[in-house]
Amino acid sequence: MVSVLKEIKPFAYGFVATICAAVLIICLIGVVSLVNSPVEYPETDSLAPELAIIGDSHITIRAGDVYEDPGATVYDADNPTAIIPILASGEVDTNTPGDYIISYSATDDADNTTLASRVVTVLPRSTGVIYLTFDDGPSPYTAELLDVLAKYNVKATFFVTAAGSDEMLVREYNEGHAIGLHSCTHNYAQIYTSVDNFFADLYCVQNRVKNATGYTSYLMRFPGGSSNLVSASYDGGTHIMSTLTREVEARGFTYFDWNVTSGDAGGTTTADGVYYNVINRVYSDGKSVVLQHDIKAFSVAAVERIIQWGLANGFTFDKLTADSFTAHHGVNN
Numbered sequence: 001m002v003s004v005l006k007e008i009k010p011f012a013y014g015f016v017a018t019i020c021a022a023v024l025i026i027c028l029i030g031v032v033s034l035v036n037s038p039v040e041y042p043e044t045d046s047l048a049p050e051l052a053i054i055g056d057s058h059i060t061i062r063a064g065d066v067y068e069d070p071g072a073t074v075y076d077a078d079n080p081t082a083i084i085p086i087l088a089s090g091e092v093d094t095n096t097p098g099d100y101i102i103s104y105s106a107t108d109d110a111d112n113t114t115l116a117s118r119v120v121t122v123l124p125r126s127t128g129v130i131y132l133t134f135d136d137g138p139s140p141y142t143a144e145l146l147d148v149l150a151k152y153n154v155k156a157t158f159f160v161t162a163a164g165s166d167e168m169l170v171r172e173y174n175e176g177h178a179i180g181l182h183s184c185t186h187n188y189a190q191i192y193t194s195v196d197n198f199f200a201d202l203y204c205v206q207n208r209v210k211n212a213t214g215y216t217s218y219l220m221r222f223p224g225g226s227s228n229l230v231s232a233s234y235d236g237g238t239h240i241m242s243t244l245t246r247e248v249e250a251r252g253f254t255y256f257d258w259n260v261t262s263g264d265a266g267g268t269t270t271a272d273g274v275y276y277n278v279i280n281r282v283y284s285d286g287k288s289v290v291l292q293h294d295i296k297a298f299s300v301a302a303v304e305r306i307i308q309w310g311l312a313n314g315f316t317f318d319k320l321t322a323d324s325f326t327a328h329h330g331v332n333n
């Protein structure tokens, strides 16, 4: 028996080893087949999700602006109720001009991925200069206007008349604003009848300013601007604006027109309207001479927001001088 047992033992070891090897091979086959076989998903989830960016695919901002990405939306037609996360990557350095790309990615449960992107262009801050100018005052609203200008340390230009108080003229002058001459009478039928009439009126307002402030101004703005045609109704066909524009310069004056209208002398009758006209019309990287009237309360009421907007967008505010941009319209009469 003993000898038999001895003979059986090697056989038993061989049997156990064979079973183990077989099990190992079966296991390996199983693992390999699991690795190689494609993961089975329902055939209904074969479409990639639809990824749509919200807003424009190219957004332009100015350096210093705040950028908030509008994001994107995702929809999977195969599985409309699925909640699919959208991964967004990329950064916008709002202080450094350049092009930036925001990338979006959405992957459904079946590993179908859709990509989208948006370009954000950061432009340099505005280099524009805004010359705020106010005609026809001083008026009861001028004090409020001066308070706003002082609050932001913005200097403006007043083309004044014979109206309003000398006290306001003195304030304008003492607070560092430019005082230009507009007209004593602002009566087209009088001033555009003859060259002599025109200069009598101009020297009238020059004297008014000098008497109030001690300052002799040689900055001026024609009533109606240098391009006005209303003068043709009164000048007897002499093309008086052609003469006056030459003659004021010959007498040492500098005349200014404007290249941005606030609309406050025409169809615009609200502070909102004036504000949007001005901010939409100023030249981002150029010089803007803005025409407003400080005899209009709603126009004065728009000034603080115009200044806030301009400063936030990189504009500089300045007053006109004899060496400034003149915004000449061109003479039509």
Ligand SMILES: [Zn+2]
Pocket (backbone or CB within 6 Å): 135, 136, 182, 186, 223, 224
């Ligand atoms: Zn005027």
